[in-house]
Amino acid sequence: MIVMGLLFSSSAFAQEAAGIPADEASVAAGQELFDGNCASCHNVHQDMIGPALKNVYERRDVKWLQNFIKNPSKVKDSGDAYAVALFEKWAPTVMPAQQLSNDEIVQVLAYVKHSTENPPVAKTAEATETAGSAPAAAGVDSNLLLVVIGVLVVLLVIVLVVLVALASVLSNYLKQQKGLTAEDADYVNQRFDLGAVLKSQAFIGFVSFVFVILVAKALLDGVMGIGVQQGYAPDQPIKFSHKLHAGYYEIDCQYCHTGVEKSKNANIPSANICMNCHSQVRTDSEEIQKIYAAIENDQPIQWVRIHNLPDLSYFNHSQHVKVGGVECETCHGDIKEMEVVQQHSMLTMGWCIDCHRQTDVNAKGNAYYDRIVELHNSNTKAPMKVEDIGGLECAKCHY
Template identity: 55%
Template sequence: MLKHINTVAYCKTVLLGLLILSASIFSPAVYAQDANAISTDPAVIQQGEALFKANCKVCHAVNEQVVGPALAKVYERQNMDWIIAFVRNSQKVIQSGDPYAVELYNKFNKTEMTAFDFSDDEIKSIIAYVKQETENPTVAAPVATATDGATPAEGSASAGMSSEYFYIILVVLFVVLVLILIVLGLIVSVLTKFLNQQGNLDEADKEIVNSKTDLGAFMKSKAFVGFAIFIFVTLVAKTAVDGLFSVGIQQGYAPKQPIAFSHQLHAGQLEIDCNYCHTGVRISKSANIPSANICMNCHSIVKTGPQYGEVEIAKIYKAVETNTPIEWVRIHNLPDLAYFNHAQHVEVGNVECQTCHGEIQTMEVVQQHALLTMGWCIDCHRKTDVNTADNGYYDKLVELHNESSKSPMKVVNIGGLECSKCHY
């Protein structure tokens, strides 16, 4: 009997242990810990990096303070639920009286953080990227120099210098011709002197050897006049043709803007992503010029600058206060007969801004970098591979292309030279 009682007690003890173990396994605390876990998946980190650079980078850096605090180890200062709530609506968290949020708000001059309508997974991916950068900071790659190879835009732009090369060739040919004439003159002079010293020439030979060149008669000869007319007509025709081909081309155009905005400072030194100001570049036909409200996202706090001080920034304040649009001067302007879609090239084609606009992050004053001619576009379509990765739209086209060619599918292979694509 005692043996059975001990057995029952033992079973109850085991059962109680199993219940405690089950409770610990399925408890909300464990799930909360899993929910707060930061992913190390490279795909998640890559997604977070893209979101961070497009939305957060203008005010935050991981390992240094910018407009807002450095985000390194933010996941250790607050739990994931707090971070998600703050990113979605920082003012709501602050108004709730949260001590840390209030302290942060006061410390950074009561700057209101933009509310972002991100999903939980998107915010977690940003934190995954922040953790990756905290533990393994990215080392900036050196900027490519001219010796590293020209971009397609640079190569195409150099093709527009044919007129310069033409005149250089003409000058070189003229110099060579003059040198040949000098050498021939010296040879004639030496031979004339030598023959006269021989003393065995008859009168007819002496007359030929000692005859003087009549420059006036030579210049009036039909051969010289015809040659001169040919050179003159050729130069005039070449100048006229170059002038016709340059109509509408504004390469190098760099107008003075109403506010001296420095891309070298903002896009280069501060590394503000182009998409932050030009919000339509990935979703619209036009990249759009940023409104003064976008400027004020930063300049409500930043009221001075290393180059221009308060003078240029004061112009932004005046535009906002008087509700007057800033009259920026347009630099890149395609004719109405040509269709160009920024979203198609930037979002789908992954074309970098620098391909068409040059090293914009180094420009103090922005200028038109590329020719932006029909020939320039066609040349790019002939050379550029279509970005088909993870895009089911191209699967059948890639399959058909691979049946007839071993080279990568280029824009020209999918109708990139059809007139109606650009002239609708």
Template identity: 50%
Template sequence: MISCILKTQSRFFCAFLLSLVVSFGALAQEGASEQADVATKGVDPGATAGAEASTGDPAVISAGESLFKNNCAVCHSAGSDVIVGPGLQGVTERRSEAWLLKWVKNSQALIQSGDADAVAIYNEFNKQAMPSFAFSDDEIKSILAYISSGQGVTSAPAAGPEGVTAGESVGTEAVGAASAIGGYLDIVLVVLIIVLIVLVVTLLLITSLLKNYLNKNRTLNEYDTEVVNQRFDFSKVYKSKAVRALVLLIFVVVLVDLSIDKVMGIGIQQGYQPKQPIAFSHKLHAGDHQIDCNYCHSTVYKSRSASIPSANICMNCHSQIKTESAEIQKIYKAIERNEPIQWVRIHNLPDLAYFNHSQHTKVGGIECQTCHGPIQEMEVVYQYSPLTMGWCIDCHRETPLNTEGNEYYDKLVELHDASSKGAFTVASNGGTECSKCHY
């Protein structure tokens, strides 16, 4: 009977150890899945859409917004913030429409005419010449309508914990959540180890107490006395078939897991952050100065690829701003030598995959941050998303299509609703067919 008790304790201990291994493996897999989900969730495409203006023609305001972001936002904010030039909030109240039309078309001519307001602005902002724009009167009026609508005015973000603003926390939410999951798994592992140690110590104490009790209070036969008083032989542990099978199982599971991770990671460059020939800060330009992405990457809404900005685009501002900077001097040298700047490409897709930026940004309304992460907070840009086929397909399966007001989709939506209760997603429109992305 005594030997049966001790064997039962030993089997219970082995079973408990095996259950710990299996449970931790399941927790790790679940945490990894959650981390992948967090890492791949981008900004909601509709989260940053502006509200329709309460006054004015929405179509005119929309056209003005596009013109403003593509031409004016590099130097001006639609609010009160000063970037290179003054903030434009309330400009239609401070200046007449006729004056503004002359100023936008040819500010230098207005200054040279001796206009007091034009000369005052020119002197206030360090005599920086404003470029002349070949806009029609209607185009300038649409820009003024956009500014007057207040859609471009961003309210101050709410302060978060320890002074971190809400805007800052949104950009780093995915990274913070992933780190929290990693920390959670570490805590779980430590707790499991502590529980295991406590259990081992408890079993040893119980065994010791049971042996003392039996030796003092029971009359044992020769066999039971030998079992109770036998010394623990470690050689029997590693020679045990159960222990060897458990160790082999753990080794195989770890080896398979590492192998799968390595194989599945081939070609994935998430986190890739190469050093660029010129230290360009997206945080400074896109974040602090709120320069629209389309100003530098001018084809992102109308072409398959987002163009790399030429040195001439940089010179639109840096012919007058920070001309003494060592990094800006590199741009000057590239222009003098008539050589392109050798930027290092970060986001690379295999040649067998077809991707069209305009289809996603212009047609789909996808924000840059959905794929590129909090780009406005990056000092040095890195690959935020995995850019794997599974990642793309998951997005196509989950992203609903905006079909309102588009007759092309009417019949398709009708057929979809008749056969499915789910949303009409990109996948519903053939977005997961192989030929959509592969030639």
């Protein structure tokens, strides 16, 4: 499903955008169709694999667009000058015919028209810094132990210096006094014995305490790190750049990961999805040839899984993405800037629980939550969090 292989910037054949609806339902339906059929090759505001679609409804009338989208080659072969020019400009990319009805194409145009009239607002610096941020991991920070040890050592050194200084001052004062007994004189004039200090119970106790703390930190780091793969970025059989595809070309995540809104798993894209574009784009690339080889040999591409949860944990993508409205970047980080994808978040139990404690329930417009929201608001004015609807119950994730 690639998409509408449309148009140059402006044209002398501009048409009035008559018959294109502007209601919210049509725009929403058009966006879904656009994301599923067009977004891999087209963007409204900038060129991608195919041309930008901004104001496309003003360059050709709706009837022409419907005919072209459903069978672009037929329109070109009829001798239509505009279609011929499009094919020549974007060669060797060829747009395939789309299995869309006239009504669905009008809905797509409704979305394009809405996006044209409401261009995206540039992100502020603050928004850029916070985009894709995930809840802080709950639990004990093992580095805190090092800080505690450091503070204790500094305090002990300060106390030791003060005591040595006091002892020195007091010793000098006593040496100047007359009438000291022989025993007192010997005590005052005794020399500092480092060996005796190292063998003293106080020094041995202090060293033992530091040793125990360091061992405890090492053990805590080991225990807390079991199963945590944050930063894991394995080599893949084919070098695939998310920064190029999701970032520069703005291909929607759901175009490749088709199950994210309707399945427990987001699923790894098949070679057929890759070929929707790469049957025409960069066919001579060494990496693309690996896709051809997989298809010819009837073998799946052996992608290496990056985000792994233990078998005892249950996680449902559709529940979080479709119902909860959680953005991909919340858990996966700024994918659009990753040449090589890595595990961005800790994905630990504490990390998930902390998210459930902080995240508001997306109850707006969902009648399922009406009674629950009513009961919640009768007891508190605080926003309803996921934990308030059972998000911390063990059986939600472990059953």
